[in-house]
Amino acid sequence: MDGTLNRMEAPVDTHVWGERVVEGRYAGHAGLVYEMAPTSLPSLLIGSDTWDGRDYLVQGDRRVTHRAFRDAVPSAAAQLAAARVRRGDRVVLHSHNRLEFVLATWATWWLGAVPVYANRWWSAAEIDHALQVTTPVVVLSDAPEQLQAGCTVTSIADLGGAFDGVASGPAAVDDIDVDAPGLVLFTSGSSGPPKAVELSIRSLIANQHNLLARSRRLPQHANPENAQSVSLLCTPLFHIGGVSNLLTNLITGGRLVLTAGRFDAAEILRLIETERVQTWGGVPTMAIRILEHPEFGSHDLSSLRSFPLGGAPLPPALLKRMTAKLPQLEKRGLANTWGMTETGGFMTVAGNADLQSRPGTVGRPYPVVEVRIADPNAAGSGEVQVRAPTVMLRYIGVDDGAVDAEGWLHTGDLGHLDDDGYLFLDGRSKDIVIRGGENIACAHVEQHLLSHPSVIEAAVFGVPHDDLGEELAAAVTHRVGEPVDAEALRAHSVGALAYFEIPTLWQISDTALPTLAGEKLNKKAIKADYVASCEKG
Numbered sequence: 001m002d003g004t005l006n007r008m009e010a011p012v013d014t015h016v017w018g019e020r021v022v023e024g025r026y027a028g029h030a031g032l033v034y035e036m037a038p039t040s041l042p043s044l045l046i047g048s049d050t051w052d053g054r055d056y057l058v059q060g061d062r063r064v065t066h067r068a069f070r071d072a073v074p075s076a077a078a079q080l081a082a083a084r085v086r087r088g089d090r091v092v093l094h095s096h097n098r099l100e101f102v103l104a105t106w107a108t109w110w111l112g113a114v115p116v117y118a119n120r121w122w123s124a125a126e127i128d129h130a131l132q133v134t135t136p137v138v139v140l141s142d143a144p145e146q147l148q149a150g151c152t153v154t155s156i157a158d159l160g161g162a163f164d165g166v167a168s169g170p171a172a173v174d175d176i177d178v179d180a181p182g183l184v185l186f187t188s189g190s191s192g193p194p195k196a197v198e199l200s201i202r203s204l205i206a207n208q209h210n211l212l213a214r215s216r217r218l219p220q221h222a223n224p225e226n227a228q229s230v231s232l233l234c235t236p237l238f239h240i241g242g243v244s245n246l247l248t249n250l251i252t253g254g255r256l257v258l259t260a261g262r263f264d265a266a267e268i269l270r271l272i273e274t275e276r277v278q279t280w281g282g283v284p285t286m287a288i289r290i291l292e293h294p295e296f297g298s299h300d301l302s303s304l305r306s307f308p309l310g311g312a313p314l315p316p317a318l319l320k321r322m323t324a325k326l327p328q329l330e331k332r333g334l335a336n337t338w339g340m341t342e343t344g345g346f347m348t349v350a351g352n353a354d355l356q357s358r359p360g361t362v363g364r365p366y367p368v369v370e371v372r373i374a375d376p377n378a379a380g381s382g383e384v385q386v387r388a389p390t391v392m393l394r395y396i397g398v399d400d401g402a403v404d405a406e407g408w409l410h411t412g413d414l415g416h417l418d419d420d421g422y423l424f425l426d427g428r429s430k431d432i433v434i435r436g437g438e439n440i441a442c443a444h445v446e447q448h449l450l451s452h453p454s455v456i457e458a459a460v461f462g463v464p465h466d467d468l469g470e471e472l473a474a475a476v477t478h479r480v481g482e483p484v485d486a487e488a489l490r491a492h493s494v495g496a497l498a499y500f501e502i503p504t505l506w507q508i509s510d511t512a513l514p515t516l517a518g519e520k521l522n523k524k525a526i527k528a529d530y531v532a533s534c535e536k537g
Contacts, residue, residue, distance in 0.1 A: 016036045016037075016038075016220075017034075017036070017037060017038065017209060017212065017213075017218045017219055017220065018034050018035045018036030018037060019034070019213055019218070020034070020035040020036075021033070021034060021035070021367050021368055022034075022035045026178075026179060026200075026202055026389050026407075027179050027200065027202075027389075027393060027407060028179075028407075029405065029406050029407040030406070030407070031368070031370065031387050031388065031389065031407055032367070032368040032369075032370060032388070032389075033206075033368055033389055034206070034209055034213075034367075034368060037205060037206070037209055038205050039174075039178055039205075040172075040174035040175070040176065040178070040201065041109040041174075041182060041201055041204065041205070042109060042110055042172035042173070042174045043174055044205070044208075044247065044250070044251060045070055045073070045250070047219055048066055048070055048250060048251070048253075049066075049067070049070070050222065050224050050253060051066040051224075051228075051253030052065065052066055052067035053065070053066075053067075054066050054228050054253055054255065055255045056068075056069045056249065056250065056254075056255065056256065057069065057099050057102060057255075057256055057258065058255060058256070058257045058258065058275065059097070059098065059099055059257070059258040059259075059260070060260055062099060064099055064163055066250070066253065068163055069102075069103070069106075069163075069250075070167075071166075071167035072103055072162040072163045072165075072167070073103065073106045073107055073110055073162075073169075074107075074110060074167060074168060074169030074170060074171075074172075075162035075165050075166075075167060075168055075169050076103050076104065076106070076107035076110075076159045076162040076169075077107040077108075077110040077111050077169045077170055078168065078169035078170060079107070079158070079159060079162065080104075080107050080108065080111060080113070080138065081111060081169075081170055083137070083138050083152055083154065084137060084138075084152075085108070085111055085113050085137055085138055086111065086112075086113065086137075087111065087112035087113060087173055087176070088112065088113065088114070088180075088181075089111075089113045089114070089136070089137040089138075090113065090114045090115075090116050090134050090135065090136040090137065090184065091104070091108045091113055091114070091115055091116065091136055091137065091138050091139075091140065092116040092118050092130070092131065092134065092136040092138070092139040092140065092141075093105065093115055093116065093117055093118065093140050093156065093238070094118040094120060094127065094139055094140065094141040094142070094143070094147065094156075095120055095140065095141060095142040095156045096120050096142055096236075096261060096262075097233070097236060097237050097242075097258045097259065097261075098142065098156070098157075098258070099160065099163070099258070100140075100156045100157060100159045100160050101156065101237050102237070102246050103159050103160075103162065103163070104140050104156055104159055105243070105246070107159065107162075109182070110169075110170070110172050110173070111170070111173055112173030112174075112176050113137075114181045114182060114183065114184060115183055115184070116130075116134045116136055116183075116184040116185075116196075117183070117184065117185045117186070117237070117238035117239075117242075117243075118130050118186070118238065119186055119194065119236070119238055120142075120236065120238065121516075122194075124146070126194065127147065128148070129194075130186065130194070130196065131149050131150070131151075133196050133396055133397050134184055134196055134396060135151075136149075136151055137151055137152070138151060138152045138153075138154065139151060139152070139153045139154070140154060140155075140156040140159070141153060141154075141155065141156055142155070142156050142157065176201065177201075178200065178201045178202040178205070179200050179201070179202055179393075180200060180201055181198050181199070181200060181201075181393065182199055182200055182201035182202075182203065182204050183198075183199045183203075183204060183243065184196055184197065184198050184199070184396065185197050185199070185238065185239070185240060185243075185341050186238075186341070187340075187341050187342070188341075188516050188520065195395045195396075195398055196395060196396035196397065196398075197341045197342055197392045197395060197396075198392060198393045198394050198395070198396050199344045199390075199392055199393065200344075200389075200393050202389050203344035203345070203389060203390045203391070203392070203393075204243065204247070204344070206344075206345075206368060206388065206389035206390045207244060207344055207345030207346065207390045208244065208247050208248060208251065209367075209368075210345070210346065210366035210367055210368060210369070210390070211244065211248060211345075211346065211366075212248070212251065212252070213366075213367055214349065214366060214367070217248075217252050219251060219252075222252065222253065224253070228253060228254060228255055229249075229252065229253075229254040229255070229278055229279065230254065230255045230257065230275055230276055230277050230278050230279070230303075231245060231248075231249055231254055231255070231256050231257065231277065231278070231279040231280070232257045232259070232268065232271055232272060232275070232277040232279070232280040233245045233246075233256055233257065233258055233259070234259045234263050234264075234267075234268055234280075234282060234286070235263075235282055235283075237258075239341075240339070240340075240341050240343075240344065240345055241281070241310065244345060244346075255275075257271055257275045257277060259271065263282075263286060263289075263515075265286075265289045265290050265293040266293065266295055268280070268286075268290055269290065269293060269295055269296065269299040269301070270299065272299065272301050272303065272304055273299045273300045273301065273303075276303040277303055277304060278303055278304065278305045278306060279304075279305065279306040279307075279308070280304060280306075280307060281306070281307060281308035281309060281310070281335075282309065282310075282311075283309060283310060283311035283312060283520050284309055284311070284312050284314060284315065284318055285457065285515060285520065285521060287307070287309060287318060287322060288318060288456045288457065289512065291321055291322065291325050292456055292479060292480075296325065301326065302328065304326060304328065304329070304333075305328065305329075305333050306333045306335070307322065307326065307329055307333055307334055307335075308334075308335040308336070308337055308349075309334075309335070309336050309337070310336065310337040310338065310339065310346065311520050312443075312520070313336065313338075313360050313361075313362055313424075313425050313443070313447070314334075314336040314350075314355060314360075315360075315447055315450040315451065316359045316360065316451065317450050317451045317452075317453075318450065319334070319355055319356075319359075322334065329352075330352070331352060332351070332352050333352070334351070334352045334355060335349055335350060335351050335352075335363075336349070336350045336355060336361070336362050336363060337349045337350075337362065337363070338362035338363070338423065338425065340411065340413075341392075342391065342392045342402065342409055342411070343386060343388065343390055343391055343392070343409060343411070344388075344390035344391055344392055345390045346366060347365060347366065347369050347371065347386050347388065347390075348362050348363040348364055348365050348366065348369070348371070348423050349362075349363040349364070349366065350362055350363030350364070350422070351363070354422065358418065358422050358424075360424055360425075360447070361418075361422045361423065361424050362423050362424070362425055363422060363423065364420075364421050364422055364423070365386075365421070365423075366388075368388055368389055368390075369386060369387075369388040369390075370386065370387040370388065371384065371385070371386050371417065371421075371423060372384075372385050372386075372408070373385070373415065373416060373417055374410070376416065379416065380416040380417070381414055381415065381416045381426045382414065382415075382416070383410060383411065383412065383413070383414060384411045384413045384414065384415040384423065384425070385408045385409060385410055385411060386408070386409050386411060387406070387407045387408045387409065391403060391407065391409045392409070412428055412430060413425055413427075413428055414426040414427050414428065414441065425443065426441055426443065426444065427441035427442060427443035427444060428442075428443070431443060431523070433460075433461070433462030433470050433472055434462070434469055434470055435462070435465075435468050435469065435470050435471055435472060435500050436468040436469065436500065438498075438500045440462075440472060440500065440501050442459075442460040442461060442462075442523075444497075444501070445458075445460045445472070445474070445497060445501050445502075445503065446458045446459065446460050448492075448493060448496055448497055449474060449476060449489060449492075449493070451492075452484065452488075452489060452492050453482075454478045454479050454482040454483070454484040455476055455477070455478055455479075455484065455489075456477055456478065456479055457476065457477035457512065457513050457521065458474060458475070458476050458477075459474070459475045459476075459513055459521050459523055459526045459527075460472060460473070460474045460475075460503060461473055461475075461523060461526065461527045461530075463505065463527070463530070463531065471504050471505060472500075472501070472502070472503040472504060472505070473503055473504075473505035473506070473507070473527075473530060474489075474503035474505070474506055474507070475506075475507045475508075475513060475526050475529075475530055476489065476506065476507070476508045476509075477508075477509065477510060477511060477512055477513055478508060478509070478510055479510070480510045483508075483510070484508065485508065486506040486508065489503075489506070489508075490502055490503075505530075507530050507533065513526055514526060514529070
């Protein structure tokens with residue numbers, strides 16, 4: 001067989017999550033696929049009645065069971081159908097994390113329509129741009145009064161009534177080509193205007209398939225007698241990690257606990273204790289702020305068994321702090337993943353043993369992911385390119401060749417592979433400072449600064465210089481009560497960094513650096529703040 005898994009060609013039960021990987025075709029090109037896989041998003045709900053007695057979503061005082069959620073989906077879909085949402089239409093979700101966000105996603109899929117996740121932290125101009133690019137039929141917002149759109153805008157809270165009603169509504173639309181659009185997300189906009197990333201239905205299913213296969217949690221491995229897993233989500237649902245969390249817990253019968261608002265370290269500590277959270281993940285910045293929080297030692301975090309991190313390589317110094325403060329994670333439970341919005345999920349993963357034996361790695365590829373290094377230099381470093389069923393179909397309205405004709409995504413990340421296929425990231429191709437003809441990878445310098453025992457955050461960037469073209473600046477946050485100055489950091493860098501890689505300009509304080517909505521450091525804002533402070537000074 002050629003591995004093309006649409007509804008007409010599926011060899012047997014279209015709801016089976018197979019484990020065998022074969023050569024196939026998807027989105028018009030060759031690549032690796034699972035021999036058997038679900039072929040629609042509504043089919044992911046099949047078998048979820050196993051978990052009817054368990055809570056699925058928790059936020060504050062609100063708790064919704066798996067049964068109540070599954071019953072609410074067709075009812076919410078009926079509300080969207082009444083607003084003239086049809087197969088193939090786009091529905092924008094403009095909201096903070098809330099239970100209705102998850103319901104709106106599934107109700108849209110139920111109708112064969114496409115959810116569009118808008119960043120709730122955007123300015124009015126940015127949301128207006130997103131609406132123009134995606135041309136939705138309906139916008140569901142938690143602040144509809146703030147939006148001026150050329151389509152229907154309604155309160156996302158109105159869908160909440162479906163949780164209390166009788167299950168009723170249209171039948172699910174599940175006869176759509178798996179290579180058709182299934183979700184639209186936006187890039188962070190850290191290096192330019194946010195781009196609309198169109199993911200296929202296959203992308204969403206394949207990402208879950210990878211995660212569940214690697215962790216041995218495919219539905220056929222489920223045991224209803226086992227204790228329920230509990231996961232905490234504090235990253236925005238409108239990020240790729242958000243949709244992965246809501247799908248994983250629905251399929252595996254888990255409980256997904258949502259925070260009340262934007263990342264708050266004190267709330268995270270409280271929820272881990274009160275909900276007995278077993279899995280909580282985020283980006284390294286979040287981990288740092290949890291470990292350094294003054295209330296860290298006053299909470300019972302013994303339930304925590306899994307702490308995956310993504311968004312950036314895990315600094316060895318942070319790994320050491322995590323295992324020291326959370327000793328139950330020393331042997332297992334830690335992971336570093338790598339992916340981006342355009343990859344539709346996670347491309348690689350490294351576990352505890354990998355992180356210890358190969359410091360700085362982001363791991364090896366998931367089962368249907370292919371990784372190659374384009375145009376490597378003498379050290380083997382070049383642009384990381386990936387091919388997988390999860391990779392985006394396109395940027396809507398932008399044709400920049402990010403995905404080539406053979407399906408390879410040109411990520412813009414620099415990296416190298418070791419002899420065993422482990423990936424190491426060397427920085428962004430656009431996150432390079434050229435000082436006097438010498439290329440400096442900002443991520444490399446940041447990693448070293450983070451190895452200083454007093455440093456908890458570091459951002460490195462270039463600023464104009466008359467003779468050198470650019471010179472290197474660093475914004476550093478030190479631990480409260482443990483100040484460090486530029487001279488100490490320079491001394492710490494001598495011998496570990498080349499002379500031209502040592503920053504010459506510094507901004508040092510105990511104030512947390514600004515972040516994007518997902519708590520990645522906002523390099524653009526950090527640089528702007530630095531330049532503004534220099535102009536004032």
